[in-house]
Amino acid sequence: MILRIDHVGLVTADLAAAASSLALLDLKHTYADDVPAYGVATSFWQCPGDTTSIELVAPARPDAAVHGHLARLGPGLNHVAFEVDDIDADLAALQDRGAILVDETPCQGGRPGLRVAFAHLGPATGLLVELVDYGR
Structure with a gap:
């Protein structure tokens, strides 16, 4: 069951420049890590007092998913x-409802203990969704 929106992911070729842009909004940097399963570097940002994040995602190697x-x-x-x-x-x-899975099984995400999986909802929205499970 979906519990809440966890974050919105923005892809960038330049993590430092994108971080500077988010800092203009007074967002606070909360976490950064590499995600080897997808070949990306991530940086999470939040409004003070809010648990929903903006995640910056940048390629960390030539075969990066982004x-x-x-x-x-x-x-x-x-x-x-x-x-x-x-x-x-x-x-x-x-998958049973018709989404197109990017990940057949969950992978290690960009935060400790986080398991993630991606799926496309289809052409009507063009939306890529990520399911995140903190194992709480």
């Missing part, structure tokens, strides 16, 4: 992430 997005669309919105209570069941339910 290179295609950058080549086709340039920097900008990449995905909306939803926290779920059972990522395995919710991923299967998405």
Whole structure:
């Protein structure tokens, strides 16, 4: 079951420049890490007092998952992430409902203990969603 919107992911070729842009909004940097499963570096930002984040995602190696997005669309919105209570069941339910899975099984995400999986909702929205499960 979806619990809440966890974060909105923005793809960028230049993590430092994008971070400077978010700092203009007085957002606070809360976490950064590399995600080897996708070949990206991430940086999370929040409004004070809010748990929803903006995640900056940049390629960290030549085979990074976001290179295609950058080549086709340039920097900008990449995905909306939803926290779920059972990522395995919710991923299967998405597939049963017609979503196109990017990940058949969850991967280690960009925060400690986080499991993630991506799926496309289809052409009507063009939306890439990420399911996130903190294992709470």
